[in-house]
Amino acid sequence: MSRPRSTELRLAEHVDRLGAEHPPIDLASVDYTVRRPDVLDRRYGHVLDYMARVELEVDRNVLELMTMLPDPPEVDRRFYAEVWRPQEIRHGLILDELQVRIGRDNAAAELDHVSAKIRILGALSHLGPIQDVVRMLYYLTGMSTERSAVLAYNLLHTGLEDLGETALTTTIVGPIRRQEPGHYAFYKMSARGLAEQLSGWQRWVVRTLRRISFAPVGANNEHQKADFGDLMRTLGIDRDLGAFARQISRVERELLWVRDQGMKVPDYVVAAFREAVELAHNRAATAGWSG
Numbered sequence: 001m002s003r004p005r006s007t008e009l010r011l012a013e014h015v016d017r018l019g020a021e022h023p024p025i026d027l028a029s030v031d032y033t034v035r036r037p038d039v040l041d042r043r044y045g046h047v048l049d050y051m052a053r054v055e056l057e058v059d060r061n062v063l064e065l066m067t068m069l070p071d072p073p074e075v076d077r078r079f080y081a082e083v084w085r086p087q088e089i090r091h092g093l094i095l096d097e098l099q100v101r102i103g104r105d106n107a108a109a110e111l112d113h114v115s116a117k118i119r120i121l122g123a124l125s126h127l128g129p130i131q132d133v134v135r136m137l138y139y140l141t142g143m144s145t146e147r148s149a150v151l152a153y154n155l156l157h158t159g160l161e162d163l164g165e166t167a168l169t170t171t172i173v174g175p176i177r178r179q180e181p182g183h184y185a186f187y188k189m190s191a192r193g194l195a196e197q198l199s200g201w202q203r204w205v206v207r208t209l210r211r212i213s214f215a216p217v218g219a220n221n222e223h224q225k226a227d228f229g230d231l232m233r234t235l236g237i238d239r240d241l242g243a244f245a246r247q248i249s250r251v252e253r254e255l256l257w258v259r260d261q262g263m264k265v266p267d268y269v270v271a272a273f274r275e276a277v278e279l280a281h282n283r284a285a286t287a288g289w290s291g
Contacts (some may be wrong), residue, residue: 007193011075014189018182019083025175030097033167037102043234047156048099050231053107054218055092058085060111066132067114067122078137079186087183091176098172135288136194136206137213140252142187144269145217147178147248150226153177155235188251207256212231214268216276220280231282238277245269 034040062085069076096107125131157173198206219225232238245265253266 002007007071007189008075011079011186011189011193014182014186015075015079015083018186021086022083022087022179022182024086025094025179027090027094027121029171030094031097031167031171032101034098034102035164039163040160041099041102041104043163044156044159045099045102045104046227047152047231047234048095048248049104049107050218050227051152051156052092052095052099053109055095056107056109057111057218058088058092060109060113063114064118065138067118068125069131069138070122070125071131072135073186076190077289084183084186087179094172094176098168116248129199132194132198133202133209135207136191136198136202137209139187139194140206140255143184143191143251144214146184146187146247148217150177150180150184151237151244151247152231152235153180155237159235184200191251191255203256204271210252210256211266211268214241214266214272216272219276222279225276227278229278230284232273233280237273239279241270241273247272 062080065080075247092107092109100106121134125134153173153176157169157177158171160169195203216225216228219228228236232241232244237244243266249265249269252269253264257266
């Protein structure tokens with residue numbers, strides 16, 4: 001299904017602007033000066049590791065997109081290949097270098113494995129109406145991922161400021177968080193435009209698949225879910241999961257669940273975050289007991 005020309009033009013202008021105004025962060029501009037490496041490691045080391053891994057795994061995400069969407073709109077391909085990927089990979093490299101400099105190991109990123117589930121979606125996506133369903137899932141996932149990133153980087157920025165790590169806030173976290181909203185805007189515009197064109201059965205399939213497949217960004221197994229739970233606990237997100245879920249799923253609720261007037265946030269979003277926190281808590285309790 002092709003987009004209306006007005007939407008296509010707005011998206012193309014947005015992608016051009018992102019590429020021109022937000023090139024990948026210059027490595028020469030990064031100051032890795034850390035006042036208290038031991039405190040940073042103890043407080044935020046695992047957060048840096050999680051964020052670095054997720055950013056570096058964009059390489060795998062692009063392979064997944066190429067598999068799932070065999071015939072994407074050209075502006076989508078330009079966005080993920082020429083703007084999003086270079087920016088995100090640079091974020092990952094910088095965060096990974098930072099954690100190595102405070103004595104941690106490199107992030108264990110999975111860069112080239114495409115799951116059987118993704119390959120099946122790709123095979124089905126050769127049918128135009130199915131590809132539109134998959135595109136909608138991609139945009140919804142992109143929105144929740146980028147909004148989560150913005151909120152998490154904001155909280156990390158505040159935490160690092162409290163520690164007095166101004167070099168890191170000024171040259172690393174600040175520049176990274178300035179690039180994420182543009183990605184979110186691309187997904188939001190794309191999702192709104194496509195939602196208007198979906199038929200009733202396509203919308204039903206999107207709602208069903210979204211409910212059964214939603215997971216926090218970068219959390220593809222129980223261990224990673226627990227890691228994300230640890231991240232939420234460290235950043236204080238676990239103190240109000242409902243508010244966090246509402247912020248990342250506001251547009252998703254509007255596009256998929258607006259007829260469910262009593263639903264302030266999709267229940268599967270809150271459930272996924274709650275599960276991650278519970279897994280982190282259980283892992284910590286088990287480690288404490290075994291120790």
